Amino acid sequence: MALQISYGDHENVVEIVDRVRYCLESISLSFSEWNSPRIKGPGVYIAVIADRQYGEYADIMGKNQWPISQCMSVYHEDAFYDACETVCLECDGGVVIAVDGQIEPTMVRFRDLGTVPSENGSRIKTVNYKPWMGARHMSAIETSVRPEVIATITLSEESGRVSVFRDGEMESRSRQQIATEWRAD
Template sequence: MCEDSLTFRYANHPPVEELIRTVTDCVESVSLEFDQWETTYVQGPGLYIVLVAGTSIDEYADPIGSNRWPVEECTVVDHESFFETARTVALNRDGAVIITVDGTIHEQMVRLKDIPEDHDAASRGRAIAYADWMGARHMSALETSLRDDVVTTITLSGETGRVTRFTDGEYASCQREEIAAEGRGED
């Protein structure tokens, strides 16, 4: 709970923290498993995951055609089936994967809409700080992380294997080499 309100801070709730760790670990594993990052003209796996606390994302998301998360293979986040399914999705589909704080994965993959002028970072009293390395997926994830019902967003760069976690307009990013050096993400 926030000190001055009845707003629940999911990012600090232990089961949600564990969910974020599991998703991040699996995304890092997808990055580490792919071994052709240096091959010219080869696109690596890419992911955009949005962890939400709300009941609907209709206000700020549009379906991306037939791009779907295969719920018949993985309905909720657990390490093994989520990793296997994420690996396939990362290579073959486009759009953001929506996961609720209870770990349920939505079937429809989406495109996240820009934050409206009346809800942008100015309303939070700060400018959005984009890094030079950020492409469209990462900039969208940074902006989306500012939404009230978004707990965190996680991206995997299809160009470099970089894994980034965005929360409330801030981000922590690890190059693929850093993930491997720290021994993280390996199954």
């Protein structure tokens, strides 16, 4: 019998996804220029994966790098926030986080879902796009159905929306909906 871990329900992995989501929500709420014309907000695409061999479905994004010298793990809260804010404003590409919370230095472009066959040879599960989705979000929902991917999380640079994608399903909050249970405004 093979050892199998259900990472999607694993307490530590759920915490990692939550830490990323809360960080992106904080970055979205701290940016005050969302309604200014011609100003791009912070944006990012993060994948939490159970397989460090992601090169089979991702390509390196040039010189874009996560600042490992500043933060190597999602468990370093302040450093993670600072590094994530920098990446959101200055870099392009997907950030890869392993199920142990370690962040990969290389940022990537995840390949189109249509390039991956399922176990029985047919295409992997289709996904439903929403009209508001841009390329980052469409890629994130597609990537979320890959067996190696636990979740993808995005921060929209156009609107501040934070979305979590798991197995082709989406939980998305507009900037106005983020953290409504504890926001003072």
